[in-house]
Amino acid sequence: MEEIVVRVAPGKVRIKDGHCPKGCSLMDDAVKLSGVPSIKVEASLEGRRAPLHLNALYGVHEFRTSLPLRAGQVVEMFCPSCGASLTDPESLCGMCKIPMFAIQLGDGGQVEACPKIGCHNHKLVVMDLDAQLGRLYDDELKPIM
Ligand SMILES: [Zn+2]
Ligand SMILES: [Zn+2]
Numbered sequence: 049m050e051e052i053v054v055r056v057a058p059g060k061v062r063i064k065d066g067h068c069p070k071g072c073s074l075m076d077d078a079v080k081l082s083g084v085p086s087i088k089v090e091a092s093l094e095g096r097r098a099p100l101h102l103n104a105l106y107g108v109h110e111f112r113t114s115l116p117l118r119a120g121q122v123v124e125m126f127c128p129s130c131g132a133s134l135t136d137p138e139s140l141c142g143m144c145k146i147p148m149f150a151i152q153l154g155d156g157g158q159v160e161a162c163p164k165i166g167c168h169n170h171k172l173v174v175m176d177l178d179a180q181l182g183r184l185y186d187d188e189l190k191p192i193m
Contacts, residue, residue: 051173054157058107061172063087063159066104066151068127068134074151076101081110087151089134090126091115099128102151106159109168119166125149136160141169 059082066074066087076088081103091100093115100113100123117123122144125134136150141162148160148169157174 054172054174056106056172059105061106063104063106063151063153065153066159068130068132069150069152070127070130070132071152072127072129072132074127075104079112081105081112082108086112088128089149090128090131092124092126093117093121097126100125106172107170109170117165121165122146123163123165125163135163139173141167143167143169 062084064075068074074087074089075085077085079086079088079101081101082105084104086101087104089100089102090097091113096115098114100111100115103110126132127134134149134151135147137147139148139150139160140146141148141164144162144164144167146162146164149163150158150160152158157172159170159172161170
């Protein structure tokens with residue numbers, strides 16, 4: 049399948065149904081960021097693991113975790129329910145050249161984000177049959193379509 053990267057202003061799109069590749073819901077009503085249920089993942093760094101909550105507003109770079117993270121560190125993300133890796137080996141961060149992690153959306157698309165602390169690279173990708181258009185807009189530096 050081909051993908052199309054959708055441009056949206058930060059905070060305008062809310063991820064309401066994020067899940068892992070196996071289908072577990074990642075939404076956490078108990079921890080709200082910006083007043084909405086957060087996305088809960090299991091973060092791993094240098095052998096330590098802890099829950100990490102992401103702001104569900106697309107483009108808002110906010111997270112909470114007990115891990116002492118510093119800029120430049122690369123965190124691995126897993127599903128807190130089934131343990132599946134959220135890393136998408138086919139999607140590299142255009143700046144860091146490392147695989148992004150992905151939150152699956154209910155409509156067949158996904159939100160991808162760079163797992164390096166301090167890198168704010170992210171994208172919203174939807175599947176579409178129009179392969180040509182998908183390639184045209186696959187670079188995160190391209191303008192709004
Ligand atoms: Zn899962
Ligand atoms: Zn990056």
